[in-house]
Amino acid sequence: MRIATWNVNSLTVRLPQVLAWLQDNPMEALCLQELKQADEKVPVDAFREAGYHVAFIGQKTYNGVAIISKAEPRDIQRNIPGFDDDQQRVIAVTLDSPQGDVRIICAYCPNGQAVGSDKYEYKLNWYRAFTAFVRGEMAKYPRLAVLGDYNIAPDDRDVHDPAKWEGSVLVSEPERSAFRMLLGLGLSDAFRLFEQEPKMFSWWDYRMMGFRRNAGLRIDHILLSDPLKAVCSACIIDKVPRRNEQPSDHTPVVATLDL
DNA sequence: ATGGTGGAGGGTCCA
Numbered sequence: 571m572r573i574a575t576w577n578v579n580s581l582t583v584r585l586p587q588v589l590a591w592l593q594d595n596p597m598e599a600l601c602l603q604e605l606k607q608a609d610e611k612v613p614v615d616a617f618r619e620a621g622y623h624v625a626f627i628g629q630k631t632y633n634g635v636a637i638i639s640k641a642e643p644r645d646i647q648r649n650i651p652g653f654d655d656d657q658q659r660v661i662a663v664t665l666d667s668p669q670g671d672v673r674i675i676c677a678y679c680p681n682g683q684a685v686g687s688d689k690y691e692y693k694l695n696w697y698r699a700f701t702a703f704v705r706g707e708m709a710k711y712p713r714l715a716v717l718g719d720y721n722i723a724p725d726d727r728d729v730h731d732p733a734k735w736e737g738s739v740l741v742s743e744p745e746r747s748a749f750r751m752l753l754g755l756g757l758s759d760a761f762r763l764f765e766q767e768p769k770m771f772s773w774w775d776y777r778m779m780g781f782r783r784n785a786g787l788r789i790d791h792i793l794l795s796d797p798l799k800a801v802c803s804a805c806i807i808d809k810v811p812r813r814n815e816q817p818s819d820h821t822p823v824v825a826t827l828d829l
Numbered sequence: 830a831t832g833g834t835g836g837a838g839g840g841t842c843c844a
Contacts (some may be wrong), residue, residue: 579836583835604836606836631842632837632842632843632844681843683843683844775833775844777832777834816835819834819835819844
């Protein structure tokens with residue numbers, strides 16, 4: 571099975587690109603972030619016609635996440651239980667696989683805006699709550715994948731110009747430490763299980779021709795529990811959709827699981 | 830240091 575994550579920066583705008591990409595790249599699960607649309611606007615019918623279920627939690631203007639899946643989603647969890655938050659950033663589902671249940675968590679982690687800002691503090695608090703949530707999910711579901719826009723570049727290999735970015739939001743040490751806490755639960759960054767080309771990124775700023783200069787960051791990740799790590803045979807960043815007209819500023823990350 | 834672009838929504842806010 572293949573699973574993927576893609577921050578689409580408005581599903582209203584990007585729906586045709588998502589459907590076209592799924593046509594070329596069938597997925598057992600596709601995690602979407604930044605829908606930027608209310609629940610009633612989520613294009614459930616369009617996905618159904620393409621052969622997919624949709625579990626989602628929408629939000630007007632900002633945030634909103636969805637999991638597109640071939641199998642019918644079960645045990646849908648929206649948001650982080652016990653974490654009071656009006657921003658819709660998390661959804662989790664259980665999917666059937668030949669080896670048994672696979673738990674999929676889709677997350678749009680906060681951006682943080684700038685180190686020291688209120689939004690930065692919110693980001694670090696959010697990560698504490700999210701890590702506790704994932705710890706609980708791991709205890710319940712051995713086969714767990716956590717996919718999303720983490721808004722953290724884990725180390726300098728994931729940054730086009732580490733000197734320029736040093737200490738700033740998305741790469742600061744407290745953020746990287748929060749990311750390592752997640753890994754510390756027993757999760758592995760699927761992309762780093764394999765040899766990769768240098769300067770591989772998943773996001774490029776719209777401004778200053780970021781994509782043309784490959785001035786990007788790797789901030790979209792697929793984390794796998796050990797039982798899924800053991801069956802993961804590939805993880806790639808698909809840069810093709812970033813070359814579309816009217817692209818998202820992010821591009822999909824895909825993991826292949828031999829299940 | 831500033832501002833560059835894109836999305837949403839009708840002000841600016843967010844990324």
